Amino acid sequence: MFQGTKNTERNFLVILGGGESGVGTAILGKKEGFRVFVSDRGKIAEKFRIQLEEHGIAWEDGQHSEEKIMQADLVMKSPGIPDDAPLVSRLRGKGIPVISEIEFAYSFTNAVLVGITGSNGKTTTTMLTHHLLKDGGLNVGMAGNVGQSFAKQVAQTNADHFVLELSSFQLDGIEEFRPHIAVLTNITPDHLDRYRHDFNQYIASKFRIVKNQTEKDYFIYDADDPVIMKWLQENPIQSQKLPFSLREELEQGAFIKDKQLIIRTDNSELTMPTSNLTLEGKHNAKNAMAAATVAQLLRIRKETIRQSMESFQGVEHRLEKVLKINNVQYINDSKATNVNATYYALESMDTETVWIVGGVDKGNEYAELLPLVNEKVKAIVCLGVNNQPIIEAFGNCVDLIFETQSMEDAVKQAYKLAERGDAVLLSPACASFDLFQNYEDRGRQFKEAVRKL
Template identity: 70%
Template sequence: MAKKIAILGGGESGVGTAILAKKEGFKIFLSDKGKIKDKYKDVLKNLEIEWEELQHSEEKILNADVVMKSPGIPETTPLVLKLKDNNIPVISEIEFASEFTSAETIGITGSNGKTTTTKFIHHILKDGKISAGMAGNVGDSFARQVAENEFAWYVLELSSFQLDGIINFRPKIAVLTNITPDHLDRYEHSLEKYIASKFRITLNQTKADYFIYDADDKNISDWLKKNPIEAQKLPFSLEKKFENGAYLENEQIIVKINNTKFYMPTTDLSLQGKHNTKNAMAAATVAQLLRIRKQTIRESMENFQGVEHRLEKVLKINNVMYINDSKATNVNATFYALESMESATVWIVGGVDKGNVYSDLLPLVNEKVKAIICLGVDNAKITNAFGNCVDIMVETQSMDEAVKIAYKIAEKNEAVLLSPACASFDLFENYEDRGRQFKEAVRNL
């Protein structure tokens, strides 16, 4: 008899799971508490998959053998708790898709730098002529790609929410970029729980697998001291040196693995800044493990273009550079952005606060920021944190208004930086929408 799967959520991961489940002969019921986008409804109708929106028919869902839950639905939702009480496995799309592919996977997680590192690795693999798909939080869902393609490798960007729903998923290579407080609202405001969630990426790894991580990150080092892992460890660092791992020496990135050595001057990297040097170290370590030619790795790292909405230079107007860093949805990401600014900056900040602590930014704001433009429904925390640091602080309710005010304030050889340090759901659909609105407003000046 066909196995029954219930899918909660009709977005990219839900519909991707439906496509793969159909191919594998499951009996499917997809349910979304919100509205499903037309492009996804069309796919469901074409495949003749039973679905519903604006409700969850519990009876049907509780009748499933397995449930795939979209990452946006918290573990503490009453329906999810009820499923667990009934011993029905609740898994993520990553877990489901991994059962139906023999491809090896490279999993990338961390609070910041995930997307850049994922795209960086995929870019080098493609240049190295390795058959590789890219999925997870970027592009088409992993499940959909497993259903429609035959790749030898997958490069997967994984959020902690996706990792919470894995049981057997085991990446051949796991990368942990860093851990800073983020999404704590989903982890009972416990940093420990959030860290444990990130480390699930190495949960099923064995001695034959690799774990690449930032050795300068205190949260990571402390956790590893207390929790031994099976995988072979390959650290990267801007401060320490290793027998096996990546480090800096004379302004060069060195990657050493089992007596092979790769080096590249940091000045040749297409993306500058300390955090990008670390992303490059992680990517070069993966490339070395896959034995891609050193010359190919170097060329690939010289021409990698980076990610939209991440420190993306939009336009120079009257000698003022406008920079879109809408992807900075937490304080640590904004820290990197401000750290990389070389001129006085008009900073556009704000949105939905995920329990942010802004004190880390104070030295940088004092040093680099001449004016702050708040862009959120509730800006009280920002005005309290930085009110004494700058002479000009303005509250706005729309991107257009924020950019117009920035245009009036910014002078020659200065910069306007959108780096919100917050989620975007109060005034925008998501961070991409926020970034696009910023770029449009700048082009309309």
């Protein structure tokens, strides 16, 4: 981390990116005595401009004033800016530290931190963990990829605990950040365009979450994930390991036996019937194991954990049941932006399914979906600018494949294809940027189109 953070009278903090994390960092930086300047090459949204003005923070948008930026003592860059962006490279070449919001905010809080990362499941696990800890009476904030920025919450709240959803991009910008409890849900190929199409670089990025942990800290991870297990065999870590598994009974960690979810930590054991879990699917059983293990470690009462598990409503755009029309269930899984996330969605389907799929293909390998598609999918509705990879992947195992260019058309087509007892599943396996602003916009348009049927 940047040395001398606490001695801020002469420190000039430059923030690249005027979104949620950038403005949150600016507010915290100003509070801690930094001279702050926010620079965004795009347009800063009005709600963020208002916040910057209210706090008296200098900013610019539509450009980067490089001469001024190069005078920085410390730079925080938005996770959306690649590490190899020319301006970032020039800053580092001059010896100016470039860090993430997570790293910056970490310097100014003494809260107990739970960091959660993974290719899939991290949002659900984060929200469920926060739900359990809040129900358990802890003064807990939730930040990172969900909710308000971590830095802004450190500036404006006095939370004793934070649950942080962390992307690989955020972890790339840490130096000293150390969560007391780290969770890794799984690792599958994703965002490889940011990692020179090298899966090993992406794996190493995810494991940065444990790099500063000591033997006093905990690492919760999926013992069924071969990528995680291989890395751990080759790279010893300091923290206490608490795996979770659907396949084997564990001396320490979480597993399922005789339809009971069992969690063993520090000579304590929690059991609850799997039938009490409101979230469906094997992947959600794993998310529940991870979250409940955190709650156990933080001494939440066992009965509170059981009750909280039963009351959790799930995450918008993740296997979200929208409506049942003519006895056909419509399900919004717009957050499934990669093949692995869609695998989990299809795996959880127990009826004939009309599958809406497509978007910006990030070099997807669809082969692993073929057995599930063969077994469960009666028709495919493609929703994207380029649907050819999907048609080529599944044309031999699904007779009915239709192309659409709008959500309204996709939902109408699915409505025609679905029969009583079927499900219509939006689980795109792709990014959304060809036809939508983001996956939230895609999911909301799906729900709106369903309600119009």
